[in-house]
Amino acid sequence: MALEGIHHITAITGDAPRNVDFYACLLGLRLVKKTVNFDAPDVYHLYYGDETGTPGSILTFFEFPGAKPGRHGDAMIHTIEWRVASEAALAFWAARLGDANVATERDGGALHFADFEGLRHSLLAVPVDDPPLAAGATDIPPEHALLGFHGVLAYARVPERSAGLLRALGFERGGDTDPHWRVTGAERHAVLEYDPPPSERGRTSAGTIHHIAWSVADDDELRDYRARAMAAGAHATDIIDRQYFHSVYFREPSGILFELASRDIGFAYDEPVESLGEALKLPPQYEPLRDELERRLTPLRNPRTPVAS
Secondary structure, eight states, rough: OOOOOEHHHHHHHEEEEHHIIIIIIIIEEEEEEEEEEEEEEEEEEEEETTTTOOTSEEEEEEEEETBOBHHHOOSSEEEEEEEEOOOOHHHHHHHHHHHHTTOOOETTEEEEOTTTTEEEEEEEEEOOOOOOOOOOOSOOGGSSSSOOOEEEEEOSSGGGGGHHHHHHOOOSSSSSSSOOEEEESSSSSEEEEEEESSSSSOOSSSSSSEEEEEESSSSHHHHHHHHHHHTTTTOOOOOOOSSSEEEEEEOTTTTTTEEEEOSOOGGSSSOOHHHHHHHHSOOOGGGGGGGHHOOOOOOOTTTTTTOOO
């Protein structure tokens, strides 16, 4: 039993329509679920990923309309790393992003950029054995599509504090001075790297990452990993039903919010794969509020939804 890499990453946006434009239209990810924050149902929770919403491809956003830009700092993930197939894919993305007035920086086999709120991304042309997780955007050649997460970069003032818990969860590294922690499942792996933080204090808001979720199979694995985390000193929640997966949350010793999320339910739980992300989906406890919520939420159209002629 091992963690199957990253299940999803959740960030914050202050502008859901622009967020859809950037991630679904420009980056070509599929909007696979349009729902609400289960803890604050008057704001969106948007999920993007590959064609079927496979764990390892899922980037999600809480929308807090008008939220001011945040700032990356200590105890925060600051960059999301994605895989692409080749150096040619990096050249394609440099041109596509440039045409959209998104600044990029090429660094060997990596292309760095940020979204319109400052959330940082890196595309990596790295050889991996993990199955590719690609969305089928019509204007992006399949050979250049994003292929799922490679890992994340995080700020930590004293990263060694996290070593015991990471080992308890099955992460490994090359040596005590290696900042790269790797988790390797049967099909997927991921990398967590710690960097020295800037002196300026971070601020969680638009353009920053709220938490990262690591992939487990089911409730049995959730209970096992929860016990491992607590034995290593974490203060973990009970298992929480998030409708499309079950979750456990805790902060690792460097302060980053970890989630363990199950992959046995999936996003086809309440709508067929063919129409993922088209309709607003609500958990049962909020269905009585549907009319009110649809009036309050910003109107959004999934780019995959056919437009009536």
